[in-house]
Amino acid sequence: MGDYRGVSEMQEKTSPGPDPSDSGAKGGSAGTADAAPVRPVIPAAAAKRANASVIGMIVALVVSIAAFLPIILMNPLPKSDGFRPNIDVGAVARNATDVAGFTPVTPDTGKSFTSNYARWESGTGSGVPTWEVGYLTPNQSFIGLVQTRQSNPTWLVQQTKSAPVTGTRAAGGQDWELRDTGKGEKSMVLNYRGTTVVLTGSAQLDEFAELATAVVQSMDANPAVTVSPSASTAP
Template sequence: MNDMQEKTSPSPEPADPAGGPEAAGPGGEAPVKPVIPAAAAKRANASAIGMIIALVVSIAAFLPIILMNPLPKTEGYRPDIDVAAVSRNATDVAGFTPAAPETGGTFRPNYARWEAGTGSGVPTWEVGFLTPKDSFISLVQTSKANPTWLLQQTRNAPVTGSRNAGGQEWEIRDTGKGEKSLVLDYRGTTVILSGAAQLDEFATLADAVVKSMESSPAVTVSPSGAPAP
């Protein structure tokens, strides 16, 4: 009887799943975090590395082609300025024929205009030139120059010498910081060339300015039309 009781004794009751330590109850126990299998993680890393290698290979393949075929260089926008035409249009209001130097296209004008001089009281003819050496020289001409205006135009630079151009002696004013000016009083007007160009380019443009001034009548009347004193 004892043997039978031992054989038929009930086995231990299984733990209640709802009350076990592994269950996520309403008490706020931390949920089980999903784990990516090692094989899947390895495949993901291998795919990312493969994409990077493919990108590097593609760049290396196309880089020599790009280097052998550089982008074309552009000269930028070049405005078509007819200085002579603008000069003729400004003659009546200026009271003189503004200088329109002819340089054979070596000096490219990028503006030409008549300024009434409302602020300074000095009306001026203004032209900007790009030089053959990619520098810049501005031309300013007036029949109403005064010492204050002259200092403003030349940045208060002192007189450092002179330069003959077009058979005339131009006064050189140099700031010592790259900017310089050539000044000429001739045939009733004052002309100032200013910029950071080299003196040989200044001289070339100054020669053309003198020729232009000599081809036009000297100033005999004021801009208002009354006889000059």
């Protein structure tokens, strides 16, 4: 009987039981899985201030747009072909004929050139009265035309921006004096039928030649008049 009790006691001691460390690990995992995620809570006052800042920014943006929108609408963007004023060069020239003492040139370039101004200048500052027309070329370059019957060397240097004479250019059956600054601008000068015509601008020489040809044709069709300049106000 004593032997059986000894065997039974040994079996009880060697029988595997639950490991305390295992139960602790399992319990910890279960506790972590069951725990709810922590969500930050913003105080009501802070949330109100944040909303007020966003609303203020939106209101300021709307006010800015409302302030600038009328300006944009009143100043529409120009069309792609640009603004081309409708200047009646012939009409202005007719009004200037009597005061000029000669028939101002009105070059006919068809629709290839457009004029953005035409005027008679009394020459108060320079002492040289002039007929002036501005032309935009087909390539959107500019050529200014100036005509006078009272040209002098000082005035001519001013008109050509002190550019040196670099040669001649034939146009309209006449040899024009070519002056080039070497900085993009050039001038063509012609003394013909008692007046001097100066073309100045940044256009290409072929465009200069086209306008110069039309100038000569206009001068040939309208000989200089001999009427003395009147004292009437320039148009």
